[in-house]
Amino acid sequence: MIKFESYTLDNGLTVLLHHDEQRTVATVNVLYKVGSRNDPPHRTGFAHLFEHLMFAGSESVPNFDDALQLAGGENNAVTSSDYTLYYDVLPAENLETALWLESDRMRKLRFSERSLENEKRVVVEEFRETCLEQPYGDLYHHFNSLIYREHPYRWPVIGQEISHIQGATLAEVKEFYYRYYRPDNAILCIAGKFDPSxxxxRIAHWFGRIPASALPERPAITAEPEQRELRHLTVRADVPSPVIYLHFRTEDRMHPDFPATDVLSFLLGGGRSSLLYRRLVRDTELFAEVSAGINDNLEAGGIIVEARPSEDVDYSLAREALFAAIGEMIEKGINHEELEKVINQLEQRNHYREANISSRANELVFYALLGEPDLINTEMDRYLSLTVEEINRVARKYLAPTRRAELEYLTLISEA
Structure with missing residues (x-):
């Protein structure tokens, strides 16, 4: 049982406290409820650009990284489709430094044309290196728009086009900051060693006087319609080998079927004992690599399969074998022993995360984003209660062809 406190400041900031006296460090996580789903359509990649700008200095702190390192700490950040998370880890006795730094950039970011241009160049270079200059680098530019037709998930976190980043203005940066980077749109979590008394x-001192956003909310994000048909796209590019990517539309993150679809993805392609690995890699050697995992977007999630055929195999034969293996999961299902093995693996993964204080903080803010921080203690129970019948039901429902989007990433040389 992970014990924590949760409360809200008058300005709307949600606070989570997880005290662990046995630790020598403290972690400070600040999650802002803004991700690439909130990018203006002509400024895709904006939330990711803003993650970089948050390290460019605030009113009292010219360099965030330097100040934290002087306190013996380290930090990082991540932008997702649904949120942006900043996290700091430092010696427990220097916790106040992290509170000062995070509150200062929440209160008043330092805006300048120079810092904006610098970060735009960094992000554009990252776009070129990861999306344009690497094999399969533009995968999610194609795949996301195949999977999603209406929702902003249809563009990748890094952005759809370089020009969207290059055209960002200081006025747009300020508007984005004052709309989303406010206490009423944020969750603060402190985990580890600190003085509970x-x-x-100290939180009230540093964060309590930061005003809530005064800007009106943007129009509601368009919900993604239910997928009712098979979708397919072939991309030919200068890549070393063909790869098949599949996405099977599931439901929102809080849907009752989420634990079952998560387990289904493990059974399908989560390691050497999974069905796809056994049928396609171990037994037939038709594929060099195959894996499956869950896409846990807050809305309209899915099971993603990545399958890389072995060299010199008949591509059409390999592709047929892939769908035959998926069909086996639908038609024959699983048995109790297979389910128990996966549940044991998930329990081990959960225990490992619980042992790491940073993982605890990450999970607490994520579950708070979902509106149910208690899930950190209760969600595993939903997994433990799963039955063979339930897994087989969701396999039949969510692995149906009408829920599938297939991207064939082929070499420039025609495949047979």
Whole structure:
């Protein structure tokens, strides 16, 4: 049982406290409820650009990284489709430094044309290196728009076009900041060693006077319609070998079927004992690599399969074998022993995460984003209660061809 406290400041900031006296460090996580789904359509990649700008200095801190390193800490950040998360880890006795730094950039970011141009160049270079200059680098530019037709998930986090980043203006940056980077749109989590008798006062001191957003909310994000047909796209590019990517539309992250579809993805392609690995790699050697995992977007998630045929095999034969193996999961299903093995693996993964204080903080803010921080203690129970019948039901429902989007990433030389 992971014990924590949760409360809200008058300005709307959600606060989570997880005290662990046995630790020597403290972690400070700040999650902002803004991700690439909130990018303006002509400024895709904007949330990711803003992640970089948040390290470019605030009113009292010219360089965020330097100040934190002087306190013996380290930090990083990640932008997703649904949120942006900043996290700091530092010696427990220097917790106040992280509170000062995070509150200062929430209160007043330092805006300048120079810092904007610098970060735009960094992000554009990242776009070129990861999306344009690497094999399969533009995968999600094609795949996302195949999977999603209406929702902003249809563009990748890094952005759809370089020009969208290059055209960003300082006025747009300020508007984005004052709309989304406010306490009423944020979750603060402190985990590890701290003084429980003073921590609330210190949080109030640093964050309590930051005003909530004064800007009106943007129009509601368009919901993604239910997928009712098979979707297919072939991309030919200068890549070393063909790869098949599949996406099977599932449901929102809080849907009751989520634990079952998560387990289904493990059974399908989560390691050497999974069905796809056994049928396609171990037994036939038709594929060099195959894997499956869950896409846990807050809305309209899915099971993603990546399959790379072996060299010199008949591509059409390999592709047929892939769908035959998926068909086996649908038609024959699984048995109790297979389910128990996966559940044991998930329990082990959960215990490992619980042992890591940073993982605890990450999970707490994520579950708070979902509106149910107690899930950190209760969601595993939903997995443990799963039955063979339930897994087989979701396999039949969600692995149906009408829920499938297939991207064939082929070499420039025609495949047979």
């Amino acid at each position: 003073t921590v609330r006062d």
